[in-house]
Amino acid sequence: MRNTLVPRRFKQVIDYEKCQRCKRCVMGCGFGALEFQGRVVPSEKNECVACHYCVNVCPEEAITIVENPLKFRPHDVWQPDIIMQATRQAETGGVLLSGMGNDRPWGVIWDHLCLDACQVTNPSIDPLREPMELRTFLGRKPDAVEVERGPNGELRAKTSIPPQLVLETPVIFAPMSFGSISLNAQKALAMAAKELGIYWSTGEGGLHRDLYPYADRAIVQCASGRFGVHEEYLKAGAAVEIKIGQGAKPGIGGHLPGRKVTTAIAETRGIPEGTDALSPAPHHDIYSIEDLRQLIWAIKEATEFRVPVSVKIAAVHNVAAIASGIVRAGADIIYIDGFRGGTGAAPTMIRNHLGIPIEVAVAAVDSRLRKQGIRNQCSIIAAGSIRNSADLAKAIALGADACAIATAALVALGCHLCQQCHTGNCSWGITTQRPELTRRLDPAWGAERVANLVRAWTEELKEILGALGVNALESLRGSRDRLRAVFLDEKTREVLDVKAAGE
Amino acid sequence: MTSKEHTTQLVAEDSERVRIDAKGLHYRLLNERIREAIGDGRKYIEVVNVCGQRYIGDGIQAQVRIDIYGIPGNDLAAFMDGAEVVVHNNAQDAVGNTLNSGRVIVHGDAGDVIGYGMRGGKVFIRGDVGYRVGIHMKEEPRRKPVLVVGGTAADFLGEYLAGGVLIVLGLTDTARRGTVVGDYCGTGMHGGLIYLRGAVEDAHIADRFAEKREATQEDLQAILPDLTEFCEVFGYDLDEVLAQPFWVVRPSSRNPYGGSYVPNP
Numbered sequence: 001m002r003n004t005l006v007p008r009r010f011k012q013v014i015d016y017e018k019c020q021r022c023k024r025c026v027m028g029c030g031f032g033a034l035e036f037q038g039r040v041v042p043s044e045k046n047e048c049v050a051c052h053y054c055v056n057v058c059p060e061e062a063i064t065i066v067e068n069p070l071k072f073r074p075h076d077v078w079q080p081d082i083i084m085q086a087t088r089q090a091e092t093g094g095v096l097l098s099g100m101g102n103d104r105p106w107g108v109i110w111d112h113l114c115l116d117a118c119q120v121t122n123p124s125i126d127p128l129r130e131p132m133e134l135r136t137f138l139g140r141k142p143d144a145v146e147v148e149r150g151p152n153g154e155l156r157a158k159t160s161i162p163p164q165l166v167l168e169t170p171v172i173f174a175p176m177s178f179g180s181i182s183l184n185a186q187k188a189l190a191m192a193a194k195e196l197g198i199y200w201s202t203g204e205g206g207l208h209r210d211l212y213p214y215a216d217r218a219i220v221q222c223a224s225g226r227f228g229v230h231e232e233y234l235k236a237g238a239a240v241e242i243k244i245g246q247g248a249k250p251g252i253g254g255h256l257p258g259r260k261v262t263t264a265i266a267e268t269r270g271i272p273e274g275t276d277a278l279s280p281a282p283h284h285d286i287y288s289i290e291d292l293r294q295l296i297w298a299i300k301e302a303t304e305f306r307v308p309v310s311v312k313i314a315a316v317h318n319v320a321a322i323a324s325g326i327v328r329a330g331a332d333i334i335y336i337d338g339f340r341g342g343t344g345a346a347p348t349m350i351r352n353h354l355g356i357p358i359e360v361a362v363a364a365v366d367s368r369l370r371k372q373g374i375r376n377q378c379s380i381i382a383a384g385s386i387r388n389s390a391d392l393a394k395a396i397a398l399g400a401d402a403c404a405i406a407t408a409a410l411v412a413l414g415c416h417l418c419q420q421c422h423t424g425n426c427s428w429g430i431t432t433q434r435p436e437l438t439r440r441l442d443p444a445w446g447a448e449r450v451a452n453l454v455r456a457w458t459e460e461l462k463e464i465l466g467a468l469g470v471n472a473l474e475s476l477r478g479s480r481d482r483l484r485a486v487f488l489d490e491k492t493r494e495v496l497d498v499k500a501a502g503e
Numbered sequence: 504m505t506s507k508e509h510t511t512q513l514v515a516e517d518s519e520r521v522r523i524d525a526k527g528l529h530y531r532l533l534n535e536r537i538r539e540a541i542g543d544g545r546k547y548i549e550v551v552n553v554c555g556q557r558y559i560g561d562g563i564q565a566q567v568r569i570d571i572y573g574i575p576g577n578d579l580a581a582f583m584d585g586a587e588v589v590v591h592n593n594a595q596d597a598v599g600n601t602l603n604s605g606r607v608i609v610h611g612d613a614g615d616v617i618g619y620g621m622r623g624g625k626v627f628i629r630g631d632v633g634y635r636v637g638i639h640m641k642e643e644p645r646r647k648p649v650l651v652v653g654g655t656a657a658d659f660l661g662e663y664l665a666g667g668v669l670i671v672l673g674l675t676d677t678a679r680r681g682t683v684v685g686d687y688c689g690t691g692m693h694g695g696l697i698y699l700r701g702a703v704e705d706a707h708i709a710d711r712f713a714e715k716r717e718a719t720q721e722d723l724q725a726i727l728p729d730l731t732e733f734c735e736v737f738g739y740d741l742d743e744v745l746a747q748p749f750w751v752v753r754p755s756s757r758n759p760y761g762g763s764y765v766p767n768p
Contacts (some may be wrong), residue, residue, distance in 0.1 A: 004768045066564060084768040094765030222601075225663075226620030230603040231562050232586040258758040270622045271641045271665050275694050275757040278663050284599050284635050285578075285616050294557065296579055298600065301534055302562030302582045371677040423766055 002044075004089045005009045007071045010048040014040050014162055018062035022391050023052035024061060028345040029419070030427035030437050051418035053427030087466055088103070094388050096348035099421030099431065101248055101340045101385060101407060104352050108340075109359035109404035109488065110391045112499055116482040117260070118469035125471050127462035133472035134458060138162035138239075138379040156184040162332060163220075167402055168197030169192060169458040170473060171392065172338075174383050174406035175243065175449075176219055179256045179265050179277065180344030180421065182438040183210065185413055185430045188446030192409075195451050201404075204279060206268040207233050219310060222299065223251060225279035227269035236323060239333065240299050241310040241452030242292070245281070247341025247384040250314030254279035256347070260424050262433050293329035300330070308332035309500040315339060315361030315384065316354075320368035327378040336361050336403065338384025342407045344431055345422030359398060363496045366399020366478055375478075389460035398496065399478040412449040413441060484486070514633060525573065534558055541565045555595070559609075560588045578612075580607045583624070592697050596633070599626040602648065608736055612654070621648035621667060625729070628652045629737045634685070635659040635710045640695060642666025651733045654678055658685035664754070666691035668726060670733075672744060673701035682707065687693035689713030689752050693759050697752040700744070708752055712759050718749035 002008075012034060019040060024033045032046040034054060042048065048065060055063045071080045085096055108211035118124040125132070139162055146158040173189045187210065193200040196261045201219040202211075206228015211218070220237030222229050246252065256265075256277035267271040286292050296309050303309075310333035311326045313319070319336065326334050338358025345353060350472060362382040369375040376414055382400035385407075386392055392403050406413070414428040421431035465473065468482055476482060484501040485493045493500060516522055517549030521540045527531050533556050544568050547750060550559065559579040562567055568587045571579075574595065580588045581600035597619060604624040604754035612630035618637045623646035626641035626656050638661065640648050648667035655677030661669045673683035684703045690709035708715045721746070723730075734741040 011766065029761060081768075088765055088768050091766040094764055097764040097768040098767040226601045226622075227641075227672065229565050229582070229601050229620065230622060231582050233561065234582060245607055254762075255522070257758055257761060267643065269641075270643050272647070272694055272757075275665060278639075278665070278760070284638055284662075285619055294597075296562055298558055298578045298581045301531075301558040303537070304562075347764075386723060389505060421768070422764075450721065 004087075004093070005170060006084050006089060008047050008068050009071070009084070010050045011066050011068055011134040012042050012048050013064045013066055014213065015060075015062040015064075017047060019058075019256065020060055020062075022059065024057045024059070028053050028057045028079075029428060030425040030432060030434070031423070032425075032491065048421045049146065049418040051417070051420065051427050052416045056414075067453055071273070073184045089487045090460065094405070097345055097422045098348040098351050098419055099343065099345055099423075100419040101418055102352050103419065106340075106357075107352040108385065109357055109492070109496075110385070110387075110394055112486050112497075113359070113394050114484045114486060115390070115393060115397070115464060116484070117467040119208065122139070122469050124469050127459075127466040129483075131471060132462040132465055133474070134169050134461065136167040136170040136473065137164040138167065138310075138381070138401055140378060141376040143376060149423075155365065162307055165240075165308060165333075166197075166198060167199065167460070170396060170400075170402035171196075171454055172198055172219070172402060172455065173200040173409050174342075174404035175201035175203040175219070175226075175241070175407055176344070176410075177205030177221075177256075178208050179203075179205040179433070180262060181427075181430055181431050182433060183208055183264065184438050184441040184443050185410070185446065187214075187443035188213060188413060188441065188450060189409060191447035192442055192450035193217040195447065198456050202228075202237070205235065205277075208264065208268045210221065212236060221312075222295075223279055223358065224281070224283045225269075225277060227271065227277060227279075229453055230270075232300065234302050235306075237307065238304060239310055240310045241332075241333075241335065242283070242295055242299070243312045245287070245294075245312065245314035245316075245337070246343060246346075247314045247337030247339050247355055248343035248351045249346040249357070250316050250339075250350075251281065251282040252347070252350055257424075260433050265433065288324040289329050294329045310335055310381070312337060315356045315358055317356060319356065319361045321365040322373055323365040323378075324368055324374070327374050333363070333379045335380060335381040335383065336365060336380070337404075338362075339370055341384030342410075343421070357397070358382050360492065360495050362395060362400050363398045363480070363498075367497060370478070374500060390456040390463065392457060393461055393464045394483060396473065396476050397479050397483050398498075401477065401482075407449050408453065411455045413446045421422050442459040455500065468481075509556065518544070520549070521545045521547070522549045522551065524552055524768075525550050525554070526557055528556065530556040530558055530576065534561065536570065537563070541567055558585055569660045580605070593630070594628075598622070598628075598661075599650075602626065604646070610737070615657075617652075618648065618650045621650065622646060623648050624733075624748045626650045627733050627736055628744065632673055633658050633747050635648070635662055637664065637697075638662040638665075638670040640667035640669065642695065649729050651729060651732070653737060653739070655682070656684050656688075658687050658691060659699045660684050660688045661692055661752070662687070662690050664689060664697065665694040667695045668729065669695065670698040670729065671727060672733075672739075673699070674739060678702075688741075689754070691759065692752075692754045694754060696739070698722075699752065700747055703750050713752045714753055714755055715750050715752045718751040719750055722751045723749060 033048040071213035090354030177389040204223030215236035223243035311331040312335035379401040426432040538763040555576040557576035564584040584603040596614035615633035
């Protein structure tokens with residue numbers, strides 16, 4: 001007998017004609033939602049989350065997951081999700097917690113932006129047979145570059161160029177800590193980044209010993225909890241990032257529950273095993289832009305000015321003014337995470353209702369920095385729902401230098417977006433620390449899939465550029481005229497600085 | 504504490520010792536000079552006429568001693584790993600920020616957020632400190648930070664404390680005039696220990712997270728080496744320090760927020 005009024009959301013339908021009773025599904029389910037009682041049956045106490053691991057390991061294709069057809073009498077305002085949330089809170093008194101990004105139907109601006117293409121009056125370029133430049137440099141650029149002749153007559157830059165990250169394609173893997181994801185998942189991303197000539201990010205959980213060989217492709221984070229932050233770590237990374245905020249949970253801290261703090265995580269974070277890992281809401285040494293400047297330059301001193309310093313913020317209402325302050329504080333890269341950005345765990349109400357979409361944020365920041373004449377002082381990374389190469393191209397046209405992807409990379413590792421990352425039961429071995437689950441994820445297998453994904457996007461991006469008639473990504477960057485809007489209101493188009501289709 | 508300019512040489516320079524005059528020097532140049540001196544194999548670096556330069560000793564990974572005359576700026580010894588920094592005066596905010604190892608000694612008062620996120624090493628402050636001191640200190644089996652304050656600490660002492668030892672001794676006049684610690688002491692603490700000597704009211708302790716009780720002989724025995732070292736450094740009388748009872752504040756739980764959340768259905 002279920003001890004809750006929250007109805008089951010999903011049901012497992014088992015075709016007993018096909019089932020060979022091999023029990024792979026029972027053993028495979030991280031949530032314990034299947035049991036074997038002479039035959040495979042849904043478990044009494046644990047519920048299916050529709051992660052589809054069982055469906056994928058069943059050799060007979062005998063399992064189907066269906067949504068519980070009529071959970072409640074239909075109501076357009078009091079939708080089933082909302083009734084279930086209130087019911088759960090009535091039963092527990094708890095703050096609702098979710099994983100992954102905002103799943104509410106707020107609309108996606110990417111889907112209302114059309115990219116241009118060449119026809120007749122200007123030629124398109126064939127990227128399969130002609131060179132296409134995607135290499136991207138992230139970091140502060142000088143106001144002007146002076147060139148001089150070297151001893152052998154060769155041209156070289158006279159102006160000293162601040163440290164840069166060099167990306168072969170304008171994508172990085174977004175920060176996901178060891179703790180929020182498994183070490184195998186992190187290793188898969190690190191290996192893929194190395195192979196692709198791009199970067200991965202440690203997130204705020206420090207850098208595990210085994211991943212130091214991949215540190216030269218890592219952006220190492222310094223967040224409010226300062227987990228695993230020490231001199232060797234700061235110096236090992238290709239860049240250091242101060243994490244102020246995250247799109248899924250702007251303005252609040254983090255909390256890795258003690259049960260996830262295994263020996264390896266405790267060692268990497270420098271905390272006792274089994275204790276909660278709390279990330280304070282603010283950095284308590286940063287209460288202002290001036291204080292941010294202080295930490296940026298503390299890190300520059302500690303790394304002897306050898307690496308760029310990035311500042312990651314969530315996209316919020318005054319993002320353009322905040323970004324301007326961050327650039328003036330000395331950041332070399334600003335990472336903006338939109339309100340659909342993912343998370344290992346965030347209070348549901350925060351995830352679903354705080355912040356603004358990345359599309360408007362990146363456009364507003366790029367416009368503001370240009371207007372103030374400081375756009376060259378900082379590169380912009382846009383993140384928070386980059387789902388494919390078209391989103392990537394549109395973000396770049398709106399002013400991003402590169403995009404960060406997380407959910408897309410996890411999908412490459414098997415993620416089915418069941419949104420249960422916070423439970424630590426991920427059947428795919430991604431957002432869990434249970435050894436019987438993490439060992440399912442072979443880093444080499446994962447790295448190949450993630451690398452395939454990014455390579456495919458890279459080819460598609462070249463095709464988009466070819467269709468636009470440009471042979472370098474730099475020609476698309478901030479080129480809003482190559483975008484047109486459909487079904488977007490006038491004010492949003494004004495902020496995006498994008499004309500309506502047909503204009 | 505005096506901050507008069509140094510016109511006379513305190514130590515003779517030799518292959519091990521060097522003296523840097525910080526007067527009018529931007530912190531970036533000053534820190535370059537310090538790093539150069541370390542690169543040259545100097546073991547004792549004396550910096551005189553310091554006036555608010557930030558980041559002194561920041562990220563230094565070497566077994567050297569840096570003596571500072573004058574008042575250093577914020578983020579003194581941030582991310583430092585192994586060196587000793589001695590300030591012969593007051594210090595400002597964020598001393599020992601994310602300190603990894605080594606020792607910082609301040610022969611005066613210090614400001615807010617001292618020892619934020621300390622992973623190891625020691626910070627000894629002779630006088631009083633400000634708000635949010637020793638917050639989110641951590642520990643691991645081979646590394647345990649110790650922060651000792653001779654005087655008093657303001658609000659939010661040891662917030663989010665995850666490990667290490669925080670000791671506030673109440674030896675200054677400020678302590679005699681009021682309490683040793685401000686409000687919300689130990690709020691969110693889930694590891695480590697806070698020792699307080701002198702007048703502490705229950706209302707100062709964040710009781711949802713922390714439990715306060717009188718320290719036993721055994722409790723004191725555990726911090727005796729640190730107290731001895733602290734007294735030696737500043738010339739305090741250990742017996743006098745031990746003559747007054749101590750309170751020990753420990754976390755109520757290692758997982759204080761475990762019950763606050765439920766999965767979204």
